[in-house]
Amino acid sequence: MGAHGTAQHTTTTTAQADPHETVREREIAEEQRHLDVVYRRLEEKLAEAEYILEDAVKRVHVGTPGALAERDAQVYRAGAHLHRLNSEFEDFLFGRIDLQQADRPEEHGIPSQTPLDRDDPTIAETLHIGRIGVLDAEYGPLVIDWRAPAAAPFYRATPVEPGRVVRRRVIRSKGRRVVGVEDDLLRPDLPTDLAVVGDGALMAALGRARSHTMRDIVSSIQKEQDEVIRAPAAGATLVTGGPGTGKTAVALHRAAYLLYQDRRRYAGGILVVSPTPLLVAYTEGVLPSLGEEGQVAIRAVGNLVDGDEATTYDTPEAARIKGSPRMVQVLRRAARAALDAPSGSAAAPAELRVAALGQVLRLDAAALREVRRTALGGTTPVNLLRPRARRLLLDALWAEVNRHRPRPADRAERERRQEERESFDEYVTDLDGFQDFLSAWWPDLTPRRVLATLRSGRTLGRVARRVLSPEEVRVLAASWRRLGDDGRGALSAHDVALVDELGLLLGEPARPRIRQIDPADQLTGLDEVTTYADRMSRDRARREGPVERTEYAHVIVDEAQDLTPMQWRMIGRRARLATWTIVGDPAQSSWPHPEEARAAMDEVLGGKPRRRYTLTTNYRNPAEIAEVAERVLALAAPGTPSPAAVRSTGVLPRFAAAPSVDGRFASAARTEVERLLAEVDGTVAVVVPMERRGEAAGWIAGLGDRAVALGSLEAKGLEYDATVVADPTGIAGESEAGLRVLYVALTRATQRLTVLCGPDDLPDSEGVPALLR
Numbered sequence: 001m002g003a004h005g006t007a008q009h010t011t012t013t014t015a016q017a018d019p020h021e022t023v024r025e026r027e028i029a030e031e032q033r034h035l036d037v038v039y040r041r042l043e044e045k046l047a048e049a050e051y052i053l054e055d056a057v058k059r060v061h062v063g064t065p066g067a068l069a070e071r072d073a074q075v076y077r078a079g080a081h082l083h084r085l086n087s088e089f090e091d092f093l094f095g096r097i098d099l100q101q102a103d104r105p106e107e108h109g110i111p112s113q114t115p116l117d118r119d120d121p122t123i124a125e126t127l128h129i130g131r132i133g134v135l136d137a138e139y140g141p142l143v144i145d146w147r148a149p150a151a152a153p154f155y156r157a158t159p160v161e162p163g164r165v166v167r168r169r170v171i172r173s174k175g176r177r178v179v180g181v182e183d184d185l186l187r188p189d190l191p192t193d194l195a196v197v198g199d200g201a202l203m204a205a206l207g208r209a210r211s212h213t214m215r216d217i218v219s220s221i222q223k224e225q226d227e228v229i230r231a232p233a234a235g236a237t238l239v240t241g242g243p244g245t246g247k248t249a250v251a252l253h254r255a256a257y258l259l260y261q262d263r264r265r266y267a268g269g270i271l272v273v274s275p276t277p278l279l280v281a282y283t284e285g286v287l288p289s290l291g292e293e294g295q296v297a298i299r300a301v302g303n304l305v306d307g308d309e310a311t312t313y314d315t316p317e318a319a320r321i322k323g324s325p326r327m328v329q330v331l332r333r334a335a336r337a338a339l340d341a342p343s344g345s346a347a348a349p350a351e352l353r354v355a356a357l358g359q360v361l362r363l364d365a366a367a368l369r370e371v372r373r374t375a376l377g378g379t380t381p382v383n384l385l386r387p388r389a390r391r392l393l394l395d396a397l398w399a400e401v402n403r404h405r406p407r408p409a410d411r412a413e414r415e416r417r418q419e420e421r422e423s424f425d426e427y428v429t430d431l432d433g434f435q436d437f438l439s440a441w442w443p444d445l446t447p448r449r450v451l452a453t454l455r456s457g458r459t460l461g462r463v464a465r466r467v468l469s470p471e472e473v474r475v476l477a478a479s480w481r482r483l484g485d486d487g488r489g490a491l492s493a494h495d496v497a498l499v500d501e502l503g504l505l506l507g508e509p510a511r512p513r514i515r516q517i518d519p520a521d522q523l524t525g526l527d528e529v530t531t532y533a534d535r536m537s538r539d540r541a542r543r544e545g546p547v548e549r550t551e552y553a554h555v556i557v558d559e560a561q562d563l564t565p566m567q568w569r570m571i572g573r574r575a576r577l578a579t580w581t582i583v584g585d586p587a588q589s590s591w592p593h594p595e596e597a598r599a600a601m602d603e604v605l606g607g608k609p610r611r612r613y614t615l616t617t618n619y620r621n622p623a624e625i626a627e628v629a630e631r632v633l634a635l636a637a638p639g640t641p642s643p644a645a646v647r648s649t650g651v652l653p654r655f656a657a658a659p660s661v662d663g664r665f666a667s668a669a670r671t672e673v674e675r676l677l678a679e680v681d682g683t684v685a686v687v688v689p690m691e692r693r694g695e696a697a698g699w700i701a702g703l704g705d706r707a708v709a710l711g712s713l714e715a716k717g718l719e720y721d722a723t724v725v726a727d728p729t730g731i732a733g734e735s736e737a738g739l740r741v742l743y744v745a746l747t748r749a750t751q752r753l754t755v756l757c758g759p760d761d762l763p764d765s766e767g768v769p770a771l772l773r
């Protein structure tokens with residue numbers, strides 16, 4: 001584990017006669033013995049779980065309701081247990097620490113265990129670390145869950161601060177077979193007989209080819225990362241660090257850690273907010289590999305509102321306006337103005353006529369406007385104001401009735417009028433014509449419909465008066481034209497935040513309750529053929545079905561630097577009682593106003609106590625690539641320190657100049673991707689300015705699924721064995737934050753980088769663009 005410092009490694013070779021090899025074999029054999037014991041124990045547990053299942057199935061024939069409910073609960077528990085065991089059977093034991101005798105073991109929270117290294121008097125205890133904890137029949141720990149306090153020294157001990165750890169070992173296995181061990185000796189000063197083998201587990205992990213899914217880092221979490229993962233949950237944990245420092249990995253492992261620490265609390269749900277669906281897909285497998293599923297929702301920021309997912313991108317200009325906190329005021333006004341221009345529905349009636357008490361009562365446009373203005377006073381959500389509007393209409397109609405009548409002369413007369421008024425209200429409310437009028441004049445508004453009203457530059461100009469400039473109004477109205485009349489067109493991630501805000505401003509219309517009926521219950525004869533347990537499980541499925549959570553117990557924000565103020569508000573609404581983990585890198589921000597976003601975050605976090613961490617080591621990029629990226633960092637965020645690359649490949653990034661005449665850019669890019677596909681085992685990405693991404697997909701057509709083409713913003717958080725960054729000046733010029741986006745693009749590769757320039761990049765004779773010199 002090189003990044004831990006100068007721990008001693010003994011690198012072994014494969015030569016037969018090598019004495020290290022026999023040491024290595026002996027050590028592997030010792031771990032194999034332990035793994036065999038663990039597997040036997042797991043098999044016993046599996047058999048137990050299966051027995052419970054079978055037993056429960058038998059008991060269904062003994063039929064008191066109590067026994068049936070009990071059986072159902074048992075089936076459920078055993079099923080969950082089986083699932084967990086099966087999914088974690090593979091490769092779940094990965095570490096071991098050998099500990100010196102503690103002066104006071106209880107202070108270290110370390111369970112006592114029979115030492116395996118009986119030959120060595122220095123070693124008091126040996127603990128094995130894995131993805132889950134396994135106890136032997138006497139409740140002694142065979143494997144300690146990586147998240148348990150006793151496992152922390154595996155990640156935290158360094159040669160400088162070894163604590164009680166004498167040796168740390170990473171164990172690699174394939175199925176049930178131990179295939180390798182790698183050791184760090186943390187106390188070379190102690191007299192000990194310990195054998196030390198291996199060549200560094202971290203370096204092996206970092207050098208591995210990348211696929212389209214992220215791997216967990218549970219066996220090689222580094223000290224500074226472990227401190228974040230195990231930080232207390234309360235308040236807000238804020239983590240910064242440059243590209244490749246493991247922020248995403250740490251955020252996901254922290255979710256698993258929090259669930260382990262306090263499963264009951266986090267059964268309330270953990271939300272991980274990711275910038276793009278691509279990053280969600282890339283990271284989705286990590287939590288299941290850590291044995292955690294179900295309690296954690298990983299969602300892209302454009303997918304936080306069910307049924308209104310983002311499917312398109314905004315231009316940088318539109319994004320800048322839509323993300324601004326100024327939109328709050330625009331939307332408040334838009335929600336209230338939408339009744340005047342309800343998009344997609346028939347034009348609202350201009351007057352109300354009602355025949356009652358032998359006369360035709362009429363409210364003209366001016367009177368209706370006045371009623372609406374009064375009804376809309378205050379801040380109650382518009383859809384909840386329809387009952388108030390109805391009352392005010394009835395008041396106005398009643399005033400018409402009384403227009404030519406004298407005021408009641410005495411109390412008896414007043415009471416008679418009051419009774420008359422009550423039956424008038426009842427009569428008018430029941431009139432079909434009145435109800436139809438009310439639905440057309442005060443329709444239920446949906447967020448999409450209201451947003452669609454803003455396609456009209458006139459309407460938007462009115463509600464955005466003194467908030468947005470005429471040019472900004474033009475840009476937004478043009479962008480929302482894609483919504484269409486009914487508002488059903490494509491949304492961007494910025495629109496989704498506005499839709500969510502409008503949802504709050506409009507409120508859910510009150511609806512008569514409709515009883516939920518399961519169509520299966522309607523089938524005749526079904527009761528005779530289903531068992532009690534079937535019905536119970538159907539009930540449970542119904543209860544536990546995919547209901548959207550609107551509040552979470554902990555919210556983890558990845559790539560937080562990209563969130564706009566409006567998106568912070570959207571996430572904050574799902575986290576009113578939550579604790580937070582927020583990871584990001586301001587130098588990679590594609591939002592042009594970081595101070596605005598910080599203020600929005602502050603508002604959402606309120607007075608919650610904050611603890612801050614900085615990650616400093618770049619595990620992704622070799623030093624050669626990091627050095628080129630650093631030149632852009634100096635322009636994009638002057639003064640920001642670059643994280644230290646932990647390894648080097650000896651291969652310098654390649655610069656190539658291609659004329660930006662389309663065809664030739666295409667062929668240069670394709671040739672480069674082909675070359676890189678032959679050089680690396682894993683994935684290759686071409687990263688281009690957003691507007692060229694369709695074109696770039698064509699450049700790599702037919703090269704197989706190891707190659708992908710990405711727009712600059714889509715590359716966020718992802719990594720590939722090799723990348724081709726095409727048209728760097730185009731990327732830098734895309735928006736006010738373009739240089740930071742280029743910094744992101746240049747830091748995606750784990751092995752090889754090619755920068756492909758057009759004439760606009762002003763390449764020198766070596767092909768190096770002006771920006772990177």
Ligand SMILES: Nc1ncnc2c1ncn2[C@@H]1O[C@H](COP(=O)(O)OP(=O)(O)OP(=O)(O)O)[C@@H](O)[C@H]1O
Nearest residue numbers: 217220221222243244245246247248249619620717
């Ligand atoms: N301790 C570790 N052991 C092994 N691999 C690690 C470790 N820490 C990070 N990595 C690897 O380094 C790469 C970068 O990690 P990650 O994507 O989490 O970084 P990041 O800080 O989120 O980067 P970015 O800011 O560019 O999105 C990943 O492949 C991750 O698996």
